[in-house]
Amino acid sequence: METKKLIEKAVQKDPDAFCSLIQMYAQDMYRVALAILMNDEDVADALQDTALACWEKITTLRNPEYFKTWLIRIVINKSREILRRNRRYADIEDVPETATYDECNIDLKEALRSLEEKYRVPVILFYYEGYDTGEISKILKLPDSTVRTRLQRARGKLKEFLEDPKAQTREHASDHSDKQDKRGDLNANTRRYIQTGN
Amino acid sequence: MRTPEDIFKQETEIPDIVQSKLNAAFSSIKMEEAEMSKKKKSFFKRPAAVATAAAVVVLTAGTAFAAANGFWSQGAEDIIHANEAQQQELMNSGSATVFDDSMTVTKDGITITPHEMIADKRGVYLTFMVTGIDENILNENADYINFGYVSCGGHFYHDVVDYNGIPALEYIVTFYPDTSVIGSTLHLSFDGLGMAYEKAGDITDYISMSTWDFDIEVNAPDSSVIFEADQLIYEPYTVTSIEISPLSMQVNFDVDGQVELGDDYNVPVLYALKMKDGTVINLDSKLEDGKPVFFRDLGKCIYKDGLTYTFDDDERLFPVSAYSTATFNTVIDPYEVAEVILQPWGEAYPWRGIPEEIIREEYGSEIPFELIDPDNIETFSVPVNN
Numbered sequence: 388m389e390t391k392k393l394i395e396k397a398v399q400k401d402p403d404a405f406c407s408l409i410q411m412y413a414q415d416m417y418r419v420a421l422a423i424l425m426n427d428e429d430v431a432d433a434l435q436d437t438a439l440a441c442w443e444k445i446t447t448l449r450n451p452e453y454f455k456t457w458l459i460r461i462v463i464n465k466s467r468e469i470l471r472r473n474r475r476y477a478d479i480e481d482v483p484e485t486a487t488y489d490e491c492n493i494d495l496k497e498a499l500r501s502l503e504e505k506y507r508v509p510v511i512l513f514y515y516e517g518y519d520t521g522e523i524s525k526i527l528k529l530p531d532s533t534v535r536t537r538l539q540r541a542r543g544k545l546k547e548f549l550e551d552p553k554a555q556t557r558e559h560a561s562d563h564s565d566k567q568d569k570r571g572d573l574n575a576n577t578r579r580y581i582q583t584g585n
Numbered sequence: 586m587r588t589p590e591d592i593f594k595q596e597t598e599i600p601d602i603v604q605s606k607l608n609a610a611f612s613s614i615k616m617e618e619a620e621m622s623k624k625k626k627s628f629f630k631r632p633a634a635v636a637t638a639a640a641v642v643v644l645t646a647g648t649a650f651a652a653a654n655g656f657w658s659q660g661a662e663d664i665i666h667a668n669e670a671q672q673q674e675l676m677n678s679g680s681a682t683v684f685d686d687s688m689t690v691t692k693d694g695i696t697i698t699p700h701e702m703i704a705d706k707r708g709v710y711l712t713f714m715v716t717g718i719d720e721n722i723l724n725e726n727a728d729y730i731n732f733g734y735v736s737c738g739g740h741f742y743h744d745v746v747d748y749n750g751i752p753a754l755e756y757i758v759t760f761y762p763d764t765s766v767i768g769s770t771l772h773l774s775f776d777g778l779g780m781a782y783e784k785a786g787d788i789t790d791y792i793s794m795s796t797w798d799f800d801i802e803v804n805a806p807d808s809s810v811i812f813e814a815d816q817l818i819y820e821p822y823t824v825t826s827i828e829i830s831p832l833s834m835q836v837n838f839d840v841d842g843q844v845e846l847g848d849d850y851n852v853p854v855l856y857a858l859k860m861k862d863g864t865v866i867n868l869d870s871k872l873e874d875g876k877p878v879f880f881r882d883l884g885k886c887i888y889k890d891g892l893t894y895t896f897d898d899d900e901r902l903f904p905v906s907a908y909s910t911a912t913f914n915t916v917i918d919p920y921e922v923a924e925v926i927l928q929p930w931g932e933a934y935p936w937r938g939i940p941e942e943i944i945r946e947e948y949g950s951e952i953p954f955e956l957i958d959p960d961n962i963e964t965f966s967v968p969v970n971n
Contacts, residue, residue: 402614406614406615409611417603418597428602430600431600431603434603434610442610492600494592498589514590514593515597549588549589
């Protein structure tokens with residue numbers, strides 16, 4: 388069935404049409420959530436939350452042409468919720484385990500890992516999802532000029548990474564380590580606040 | 586050597602863990618719908634129930650109260666510098682609205698109250714009073730308090746304010762739509778409140794992880810006055826009309842010819858207004874307390890009818906029209922404008938006229954810009970025929 392008809396049926400709360408649509412856009416949803424969360428387990432939660440939230444709100448979708456954009460926005464919101472939740476409850480002593488289910492899409496994950504978080508989503512939306520900078524600025528609620536700058540920088544960083552992947556990985560690991568140190572202090576503040584209430 | 590495009594052309598595989606959670610969602614949706622349709626069948630057997638189902642609930646935004654003494658908050662005055670007479674005039678015309686507290690939402694003891702809206706077709710400003718934050722936190726950490734996510738751009742006013750005798754923080758939403766939102770209902774969502782200790786960083790100490798939602802109707806009038814014009818600025822841009830409201834303006838251009846688009850747009854930029862009494866209102870960046878202030882929109886330059894911007898530099902465009910907009914941080918009388926002054930788009934925009942060290946200090950070393958002496962930039966004056 389053509390996509391437009393599927394969307395029309397989904398808006399009328401046809402569960403089969405809705406599930407077919409979500410499956411059709413699953414790769415797009417996966418890539419956007421991955422750019423924010425960077426691990427498959429959290430991405431799985433984000434996509435499940437997104438599917439359920441979209442089903443609940445599908446009747447509010449006024450223009451079927453914007454279904455994909457609407458869906459992507461919800462993926463971003465749900466992924467950020469998970470990110471916030473993880474940061475809220477993360478203990479600085481926790482070391483993320485490497486999971487076996489993180490073994491697929493290695494090239495994509497390595498390329499994304501070479502970029503800071505703020506560059507990853509614009510890159511995915513531009514290169515994979517085919518949005519222009521104006522559309523990305525609306526999806527991410529960022530000025531168009533910021534989106535263009537981020538894409539430019541991301542492109543430069545990706546080129547550097549592709550020229551020498553190991554150097555980039557080392558550099559990024561070092562940056563990440565610095566940030567973790569700072570985050571450690573802040574998490575101590577968080578814990579203090581939770582314990583004392585002020 | 587591989588390019589970014591090579592990486593991003595590869596097929597993406599949906600990992601098993603992701604597919605299995607999606608399948609679980611699908612099962613849940615199908616089961617829920619099956620349950621719902623059973624209930625619907627029995628529900629619609631009763632005529633009264635049909636009538637209930639057909640009823641439409643209309644949610645309206647909080648009504649504006651007659652603001653005999655309801656002048657603007659500090660945050661609103663920070664956005665639009667208006668004297669009391671101008672504030673009252675904008676309220677009388679409907680361009681500014683001070684809300685009552687009917688839209689207040691309280692979660693986890695934190696109350697957010699929409700306070701006022703100032704709007705026209707090119708800019709919408711909303712202020713929200715945030716109360717209920719522990720006074721110890723307000724005293725020690727007010728500078729770090731932020732929302733985790735706001736569905737529309739905004740920032741906190743820089744100081745604690747007094748709101749009906751209670752210490753409050755005031756959040757200012759600034760929204761510059763590409764097309765007018767007059768008559769529309771804006772949905773705003775504030776998600777999570779806490780302290781972000783690093784500049785522009787994430788919240789690390791949460792006060793509340795709740796979400797506060799608001800639906801606010803933009804019921805301001807379109808107060809623009811349109812002045813016709815016919816003046817070539819530089820090839821291929823000819824001004825055809827100028828729209829000026831007390832709060833913003835737009836210059837419309839015919840674009841007669843081919844435009845090459847690199848990283849920048851080339852549409853002439855609004856630079857200043859010259860008033861009939863000789864005063865000049867500069868629309869450019871400015872310094873306040875030694876720091877650049879960019880809370881107002883510095884303008885958009887947008888091509889219409891055929892924008893096909895791509896990331897690469899070799900794209901060519903064949904637009905037929907364009908416009909430049911600016912919003913003011915003061916209130917003006919459109920009929921008192923004598924000239925509109927434009928400048929060519931420049932690398933430094935919108936950083937013109939601000940010392941480099943201040944930009945570096947405030948925004949870090951990565952901001953790409955080129956300093957241009959504003960006095961040496963060519964300007965183009967367009968008389969306003971009023």
